[in-house]
Amino acid sequence: MNNHPFPFKRKNYILMLIGIAVIIAGFAIIGLDPVQHGFGFMGLTLGPIVVLAGFVFEFYAIFYKAD
8 A cells, every 4th residue: 555645646746736726727718707797798608618617627627547
């Protein structure tokens, strides 16, 4: 059994930080929608797709098995 102090390797943490950045960028896109209350293309379509992609990338980062 490995006695690593952290449950993941360095590359997992880097990938998780990238995923968090993508999620934050998605919420920023939603907030930057010029249409009132975010009911435009950026707020209803583009931003949620970017946020969802960030969460999918987070799952990949968690399950990534480095050799």
